[in-house]
Amino acid sequence: MNVKKGVFLTVAAIVIANCTIAQQKKIVTKENESQQWVALKQLADEDSSRLVELYKDLHQHPELGFKEERTAEIIAKELEALGYVVTRGIGKTGVAAVLHNGTGPVIMYRSDMDALPVKETSGLPYQSTATTKKEDGTIVPLMHACGHDAHITWLLGVAKIMLNLKDKWKGTLVFVAQPAEEYIKGADAMVKDNLYGRGVPLPDYLFGMHTAAYSVGYVENSFGYRMAGSTGVEVTFHGIGGHGSMPQLAKDPVIMAANAILDYQSVVMRSVSPLNPHVITVGSVDAGTVGNVIPDKATLKITTRWYEAKDRETMINGINRVDSGIALMNNLPQELYPTSKITGSVFPVKNDTVMVNKLNAAFDAKLPLVKRLIDRPATMGAEDFPLLIINSKKNPVYDFMFVGVGNKEVCAKYSKDGVFYPYNNHNPNFAVDFSAIPLGAIIGSTALLELFSK
Numbered sequence: 001m002n003v004k005k006g007v008f009l010t011v012a013a014i015v016i017a018n019c020t021i022a023q024q025k026k027i028v029t030k031e032n033e034s035q036q037w038v039a040l041k042q043l044a045d046e047d048s049s050r051l052v053e054l055y056k057d058l059h060q061h062p063e064l065g066f067k068e069e070r071t072a073e074i075i076a077k078e079l080e081a082l083g084y085v086v087t088r089g090i091g092k093t094g095v096a097a098v099l100h101n102g103t104g105p106v107i108m109y110r111s112d113m114d115a116l117p118v119k120e121t122s123g124l125p126y127q128s129t130a131t132t133k134k135e136d137g138t139i140v141p142l143m144h145a146c147g148h149d150a151h152i153t154w155l156l157g158v159a160k161i162m163l164n165l166k167d168k169w170k171g172t173l174v175f176v177a178q179p180a181e182e183y184i185k186g187a188d189a190m191v192k193d194n195l196y197g198r199g200v201p202l203p204d205y206l207f208g209m210h211t212a213a214y215s216v217g218y219v220e221n222s223f224g225y226r227m228a229g230s231t232g233v234e235v236t237f238h239g240i241g242g243h244g245s246m247p248q249l250a251k252d253p254v255i256m257a258a259n260a261i262l263d264y265q266s267v268v269m270r271s272v273s274p275l276n277p278h279v280i281t282v283g284s285v286d287a288g289t290v291g292n293v294i295p296d297k298a299t300l301k302i303t304t305r306w307y308e309a310k311d312r313e314t315m316i317n318g319i320n321r322v323d324s325g326i327a328l329m330n331n332l333p334q335e336l337y338p339t340s341k342i343t344g345s346v347f348p349v350k351n352d353t354v355m356v357n358k359l360n361a362a363f364d365a366k367l368p369l370v371k372r373l374i375d376r377p378a379t380m381g382a383e384d385f386p387l388l389i390i391n392s393k394k395n396p397v398y399d400f401m402f403v404g405v406g407n408k409e410v411c412a413k414y415s416k417d418g419v420f421y422p423y424n425n426h427n428p429n430f431a432v433d434f435s436a437i438p439l440g441a442i443i444g445s446t447a448l449l450e451l452f453s454k
Ligand SMILES: [Zn+2]
Pocket: 146, 182, 425, 426
C-alpha cells in the first residue's frame, strides 16, 4: 500500500515536474520570441526616421548599373561608421562589409544598388527628377523603379540592428551591396573581380530580399524554382543604305528587323514545348533617323526567359536560324549577314528547401505583423543573385524572398482582398511605403538571427 502510494506520489511528482518544465519551456520560448520581436521593433522604430531620410535621399539620387558611385560611398561610409570592415570598388562599384563575431556560420546578406532609365510619375514630394547621359550621348531619366533604394536602406537598417544585438548571435556576417542587377551582370562582376580574395569569406548561407507589389506586411518566401533563367541577345541587321523612294537599290535593315521581331515569336516559340515556361521579348529597336533614308543597320535587343537549359539553347539557335533565313530572303552577301552577341546570362533562382522552411517557421512564430503569402507561382522575372555563390566549391545554399512595400490604403482601394499593389516593379508610379522600411529591417534581421541560431 505504502509502496503503491509511494510509487503514485513519485509518478505524480515526475508528471508535475515535467508539466512544470514543459510549461516553463513554453513560457520561456514565448517570452524569448516576444522579446526578440519587441527588441527588433524597438531598434527598428528608433532608427526609422534616419532610415526613411536615407531612403528618400537614395530615391532622389538614382544611378544606373556600374555607375552607383554616390550610392556605394554612402553604404561604405555607413557600414564603416558601424565598425564593419569595408571593401569598396569590387566589380566597379560593389561594396562588401564583414563582421567577425565568434565561431559560427558565415552568412551573406545581399542588396543591389542600381536604378532604371524610367521617368517617375508618382507625383510624390521626393520623386526623382534625375537624368543621366548614356554612352551614346542620349539623356535618359532615372528612377529607382525596382525598389533597390529600399533594398539598400534595409541593408543599412539590418547592419545596425545586428551590431546592436551582437551578443545574441555568433558567426561571421557579410553584407554585399551589388551593382548592375538590372543588367544581370553585377554579381558576376564582383566574383570575377576577386570578391572572395579580398578578406570576404565564402558564405554558408546567402540571403536576399526584393521589394514586391504586395501590401506592406506580406512576404512571399517559397522553395524550389522561383525566378527564370535569362539570356540577353543583341542582333544587328546590316544592309545597304539608300533613298527611301528607291528601296530596290538598297538592302533595308528596318524590314529585316521587322520580320525578325515577328519570326522570333512564331518560329522560335513554336520550337519549345508549351509545357515549359519560356518567353522571348524584343525590348529595344534601334534604326535610322528620318523617314526618307534607308539606314545601313538596325539593332534589336532581346531578352529570353527559360527554366530548362535545353530551352535556352533552342531559343538561341532559333534566333540564329531566323537571322540567317532573313539574310537569305534578302539575298545578302555573306559579309552583310546579321551579327549577334550574348549580352548576359543568368540561371534560374532555385531557393533551398531547408533554408526556406527554417526562415518561414521563424517568420510565422516571431513576426506578429507579417503574413506569408503561400502558393504564389514562380515568375519569368530573373535575378543574378545566385551568381554570387553558384560557382563556388563550398556549396552554399540561398534564399531570395519578396517583401510587400505597397501602401495599405492604396492596396485596399485597388485590389479586392487588399493584398496586391497596383503599381508593379519597373512601373513609373512604383512607390515604397515608408512603413515598409523599418518592417523590412526587422524581417531581414529576423532571418539573419535565425540562420545564426544553429
Ligand atoms: Zn528590376
